[in-house]
Amino acid sequence: MLESHQYLRQFSIKPSVQRSAVMHFLLNNRIHPTIDEIYMALSPTMPTLSKTTVYNTLDLFVEKGAVRALAIDEKNARYDVDISAHGHFMCKSCGKVHDIFDLKPSMFQIPESESFRIDSVEISYLGACKSCKGN
Amino acid sequence: MLESHQYLRQFSIKPSVQRSAVMHFLLNNRIHPTIDEIYMALSPTMPTLSKTTVYNTLDLFVEKGAVRALAIDEKNARYDVDISAHGHFMCKSCGKVHDIFDLKPSMFQIPESESFRIDSVEISYLGACKSCKGN
DNA sequence: CATACTTTTGTAATGATTTCAATAAACTAA
DNA sequence: TTAGTTTATTGAAATCATTACAAAAGTATG
Ligand SMILES: [Mn+2]
Ligand SMILES: [Mn+2]
Ligand SMILES: [Zn+2]
Ligand SMILES: [Zn+2]
Numbered sequence: 001m002l003e004s005h006q007y008l009r010q011f012s013i014k015p016s017v018q019r020s021a022v023m024h025f026l027l028n029n030r031i032h033p034t035i036d037e038i039y040m041a042l043s044p045t046m047p048t049l050s051k052t053t054v055y056n057t058l059d060l061f062v063e064k065g066a067v068r069a070l071a072i073d074e075k076n077a078r079y080d081v082d083i084s085a086h087g088h089f090m091c092k093s094c095g096k097v098h099d100i101f102d103l104k105p106s107m108f109q110i111p112e113s114e115s116f117r118i119d120s121v122e123i124s125y126l127g128a129c130k131s132c133k134g135n
Numbered sequence: 136m137l138e139s140h141q142y143l144r145q146f147s148i149k150p151s152v153q154r155s156a157v158m159h160f161l162l163n164n165r166i167h168p169t170i171d172e173i174y175m176a177l178s179p180t181m182p183t184l185s186k187t188t189v190y191n192t193l194d195l196f197v198e199k200g201a202v203r204a205l206a207i208d209e210k211n212a213r214y215d216v217d218i219s220a221h222g223h224f225m226c227k228s229c230g231k232v233h234d235i236f237d238l239k240p241s242m243f244q245i246p247e248s249e250s251f252r253i254d255s256v257e258i259s260y261l262g263a264c265k266s267c268k269g270n
Numbered sequence: 271c272a273t274a275c276t277t278t279t280g281t282a283a284t285g286a287t288t289t290c291a292a293t294a295a296a297c298t299a300a
Numbered sequence: 301t302t303a304g305t306t307t308a309t310t311g312a313a314a315t316c317a318t319t320a321c322a323a324a325a326g327t328a329t330g
Contacts, residue, residue, distance in 0.1 A: 014307085018308085036286085049309090050310045050311065051287095052309075052310065056308080071208070071209050075285090075286080089248075092254075098250070098251070107242050111222075111235060113224075113235075115264065115265050116226070117262045117263045117268055118224065118261070119263075120260070120262070122207075122261070123257075123259075124257045124259070125245070125256055126253070128252045128254075129250065129251050130250050130251065149276085149327095151276095151277065151327095170318085183278085183279075185279045187279065188277080191278080210316095272329100272330090274330105277324105277326070279322100280322100280323090281320105281321090282319100282320085283321095284319070285317095286317090288313105288314080288316095289312100289314070289315085290313085290314095292309105293309080293310075294309070294310085295308070295309085296306080296307070298305075299302100299303095300301105
């Protein structure tokens with residue numbers, strides 16, 4: 001909790017109780033959670049927490065660069081507190097999202113373009129995970 | 136229209152009037168359209184067309200491998216009739232999706248993995264396009 | 271034609287996200 | 301401290317893409 005507090009300050013985010021709780025969850029659950037997963041995980045110990053606050057909070061985290069929003073899952077937005085260069089794999093069967101760390105750093109370079117100002121890259125893989133493979 | 140007909144057959148898709156019309160639109164409008172854009176474009180000349188049919192048709196096209204679904208746009212699914220290896224750029228301001236063709240072929244290789252069976256890759260870039268840059 | 275099978279259609283349900291106004295909390299200046 | 305001001309949180313309602321479903325239309329087969 002105090003660490004989350006510190007962590008938020010590094011991104012110049014004012015650490016409210018709710019924001020610290022959300023960041024604490026993200027730092028300790030590297031599962032690329034959805035808004036609902038975050039809300040469900042926190043609401044037992046924070047009964048007054050509103051889902052709108054979770055939306056607001058994640059929007060703020062993304063805006064401040066503390067968290068990255070992933071588009072890999074068409075059903076729900078997913079959030080990643082690990083902002084280092086890495087890719088993701090989603091199992092089309094169970095929906096879990098995993099990190100793919102062993103990719104060439106060059107893959108995350110921004111290509112030259114006259115036409116666009118490119119701000120970010122997302123590298124996504126789809127398929128079946130080990131436990132869903134035999135399905 | 137006849138070409139779309141032929142094209143569908145190559146993917147063993149029975150070419151109904153609606154399916155041919157959708158494929159014709161995709162082949163001639165390489166804009167990575169949303170379901171709604173396809174529906175809006177076709178309904179004037181096909182007044183009985185149902186949006187459900189557009190959904191069904193695109194699901195079928197994707198299942199048969201004739202079209203690729205893109206996750207780059209969190210708001211709507213987007214569809215690409217170009218199934219060759221290439222990346223995409225979306226302007227966060229105007230929402231338009233453009234092709235990025237000049238990427239190393241190696242970037243589209245499937246990484247080795249003990250844990251997953253990877254079926255597809257998506258490489259996405261976000262930023263601002265030329266006409267939105269000054270915003 | 272008659273039957274079975276496939277496709278299309280319209281409506282209703284679902285569910286994630288957004289909007290918005292009211293309340294609560296944090297901050298500032300006197 | 302207190303009053304006034306700004307910021308954050310909350311809950312309810314609205315929006316909107318997508319899905320589910322059953323009826324109607326179309327197609328193929330004998
Ligand atoms: Mn990650
Ligand atoms: Mn494309
Ligand atoms: Zn799985
Ligand atoms: Zn633009």
